Amino acid sequence: MTHYDLVIIGTGSGNTIVNRRFAGWKVAIVERGTFGGTCLNVGCIPTKMFVHAADVAATPSVSSRFGVDEELLGVRWADVRDRIFGRIDPIAAGGSEYRHHNPDNANVTVYDGTGRFTGDKELTVDNQDGSTSVFSADRFVLASGSRPVIPPIPGLEETGYHTSNTIMRLEQLPARLAIIGSGFVAAEFAHVFASFGVDVTIIARSKALLRHEDAELAAQYTEIAQQKYDVRLNRETIRVTRHDDGEIELKMLHPDGAEELIVDELLVAVGRVPNSDLLNLDATGVEVDGEGRIVVDKYQQTNVDGIYALGDVTSPHQLKHVANHEARVVKHNLLNPDDRIASDHRFVPHAVFSSPQIASVGLTEEQAKERGIPYVAAVQRYADIAYGWAMEDTTGFAKVIADANTGQLIGCHIIGPQAPTVIQPVIQAMSFGLDAYAMAREQYWIHPAMPEVLENALLKLELHPKG
Ligand SMILES: Cc1cc2nc3c(=O)[nH]c(=O)nc-3n(C[C@H](O)[C@H](O)[C@H](O)COP(=O)(O)OP(=O)(O)OC[C@H]3O[C@@H](n4cnc5c(N)ncnc54)[C@H](O)[C@@H]3O)c2cc1C
């Protein structure tokens, strides 16, 4: 049986590990899908390319408030789609080609297939060409990601539906799109398709969209979404049917009764489940938690010595910057087993690239209360800063939350233009322990730039100078 020094399963963030420092190692990389994983092929990158095109398409709907009259003449969906994938698909193909054939990878064998453990540190790969390979290794990196959850709604399978894996490759824009789900994927695709002229309905089980955000943000986003899309809250979809003419009918229950909805396409966006079940982890003794996530220690190592895991298959965050961070930790620990480093999950930010945009780091106000942390909070509206006047923004705000005793920031939540960019100084402050009072006052904030929304929120916090 072939024996490797290192086997990596999954070419998302897992593919970033092997470089020239592994030149003396005998390495195998196993990938069952498209090289590059979720973010590159069906996740962060194409979605944000669609979001930017959607932002451009949405401009005429707001331009007249600036005294500029614009008209949207049309959206050439095929051109939008093909520009995006015309850029992405060659990158995926190039990544695969590099690992398969470039002399840099003379020590690397790529298996195009699905890996599953069949013994102690023994992997069997069902290759795409129908063959099977069996090999063992001293070390493994489990980086097999996650996949969309498909809820058990009667009729869904027979009707057919899209997930984030397929919706971006539609042949043509539908007239009407229903989205089941109310999280990140729903918010981003609602913006994309509605901006392109599609009639979008969001079907949520909960009372608010993006309900995991700070409650004030979730409420604000929900209110804005209700003005743009048909938002059905508190709904349970109980049946999906396809009519002979191709239309899709959804039957829903809500607290006051039942209702029906007819659409042309259906997007299911109710979360993602870790791909740990594909790996038959029992065969090598790796532990998984109740959510199907591979359990790791602070070094990203599983309970089995030499088997590491990273990214969506182990993390509750399911974010690319987390997967990349963990990949850097795993790489270091593989190369320096006697001087390992821990991953840092203290302040993991996230952003929703919808319209408006949302960004968040740290505790929500509700979480601070639940934990009994004495805190101070302050809110600054974009409408009351100069750049907000320029943009005629009426709905955006930044909320900052600090520990009342230490003055350290413990959370920040922004809804409004460029929120994912505006929040970055707070992530830095929290990561490096800069106190909020000093942060507001002991640096220049460029006037009249958008981060003034943060500066003013920080200045409003009822804190005192240290020392
Ligand atoms: C629509 C969408 C938009 C997103 N947008 C953002 C964003 O804006 N910002 C952000 O931070 N995150 C975003 N994410 C999340 C982000 O894409 C993921 O967190 C990240 O890609 C996870 O990386 P990973 O390396 O853990 O897994 P993946 O990139 O999913 O890689 C896992 C790979 O393993 C392969 N694999 C699985 N099982 C096996 C097996 N048994 N054998 C062989 N190969 C296997 C899979 O085919 C896959 O290629 C988005 C996700 C989606 C779906």
Ligand SMILES: NC(=O)c1ccc[n+]([C@@H]2O[C@H](COP(=O)([O-])OP(=O)(O)OC[C@H]3O[C@@H](n4cnc5c(N)ncnc54)[C@H](O)[C@@H]3O)[C@@H](O)[C@H]2O)c1
């Ligand atoms: N900008 C980003 O960083 C970004 C963008 C897209 C996806 N992602 C990642 O991908 C993950 C998956 O995204 P997602 O939007 O699918 O999941 P999500 O977890 O963000 O949201 C899913 C929502 O669907 C609801 N839901 C669950 N079952 C339902 C049902 N049967 N009917 C109606 N609603 C139901 C849940 O209550 C939840 O609010 C995210 O958690 C995130 O980590 C990140």
